[in-house]
Structures are given as C-alpha cells and as structure tokens.
Amino acid sequence: MEQPKYKRVVLKLSGEALAGKQGFGIQPAVIQSIAKQVKEVVELGVEVAIVVGGGNIWRGKTGSEMGMDRATADYMGMLATVMNALALQDSLEQLGVETRVQTSIEMRQVAEPYIRRRAIRHLEKKRVVIFAAGTGNPYFSTDTTAALRAAEIEADVILMAKNNVDGVYSADPNVDANAVKYDELSYLDVIKQGLGVMDSTASSLCMDNNIPLIVFSIMEEGNIKRAVLGENIGTIVRGK
DSSP, X not given: OOOOSOSEEEEEXXXXXXXXXXXXSOOHHHHHHHHHHHHHHHTTTOEEEEEEOOTTTOOHXXXXXXXXXXXXXXXXXXXXXXXXXXXXXXXXXXXXXXXXXXXXXXXXXXXXEOOHHHHXXXXXXXXXXXXXXXXXXXXXXXXXXXXXXXXXXXXXXXXXXXXXXXXXXXXXXXXXXXXXXXXXXXXXXXXXHTOXXXXXXXXXXXXXXXXXXXXXXXSSTTHHHHHHHTOOOSXXXXXX
C-alpha cells in the first residue's frame, strides 16, 4: 500500500484548468480526468478539499476593466465558480466518490452553506468537499480562498494544479525561452520577485500559517497522486 505524505490536502483548480485547450467553458474529458485523479487520492485514504476558480466562464477583473462595478463583477465570478463546482461534483459522484459542495454565498437549493465544522466532519468521513463562491467577498481571489480554507481546516498542503505550466518559473516559459524553473522557493521569494504563483494576499496568508504549496501540471495523468505521495514534481513553496 502506497503511503501518502499528506493526510489532508486542499486542491486548487483554476477555472482555466477545467476548460482544457479550448480555453473557455467546461471540457468534459478534462473534468473527468481530474475526477479520476481525485478518486485515486481518496482511495489512498487522503482527505481532499477542492477550491475551484471561475475564469473559464467569467473573470471579475475583466468585467472591472470593461467599466463594470468591481464588486458586481467579482460576485459574477463567484457564481461562475459554483457552476464549475457542481460540474466537478457530478463527475466525482459518477465515479462513486461521495462529494459535498459548500458555498460562501447561500444558495441552499444547490449546495450547503460553508460551515467550517461541517466541512471538517465531511472530510473525516472521507467525503470530498468542494468550496465554491470564493470567500463570499469581492476583491478576494480564489487563491486567497484556497489559503484561507487550508488554514481553517488545518490542511497539510495546498496543491495548486496548473494547466499551462509544470511549476514556478523565473518568467513565463510560454513567452521567454530562457525562463528557469525553480524546484523550491520561499513565500518571501515569491512576494519579493513578483513571481505570480498566487496573489500577495494568498502568499502572505500561507506564509503566516506555515502552509506549504506545491505547484504542478494537471495535464499529466496521475500528478495529483504523485504530489500527495511526496514525489518531486513541480515546485514546492515553503514558509519563510
């Protein structure tokens, strides 16, 4: 039996990761692949919580740049994350993985409201918990949500799954051929160098609560399991 390195994890999925190569919407093959990878981890006995973004449907920042009220644009983005969460829940449950969606904005007809103790209880019962609607507040990203929820549920690590890079680089590897990949970084390095792994609010929250972060590619099958087992994939970001 393979022994996981981490007992409780927060998996951060960007909305773009669910869109795959088409860049928008939800690509069924991609979301099914992610669900299978999550199932592999659950079968190891690991408690899995997921924070999902909404950039494949709507980005609050884009709306704000169009002249829309920033708070309104961000609330629309939160609703997009709920759509992604429900799609992911459906894919997981089709594979027999018991799943709960909890939202920071109440919408009782489709999901539970976020309650910390209830979320922890679900995890203890080996249910996958998907946190949707961000923090419930405008001006905060889903990266910050991942950091906040990881601190609240006392997760061992945040797994940040990317669809266009396989770790943290000194520059965008899709643009700069000389970009150097880092194997390990500190949160201070990330903030000082402006590496764009996650926003400064999320990075500071992780650093203050000593929550490690593993950045890796979601496009390679089995990578979530490899990260949980402690294999050296992607980039690990640690405390100070």
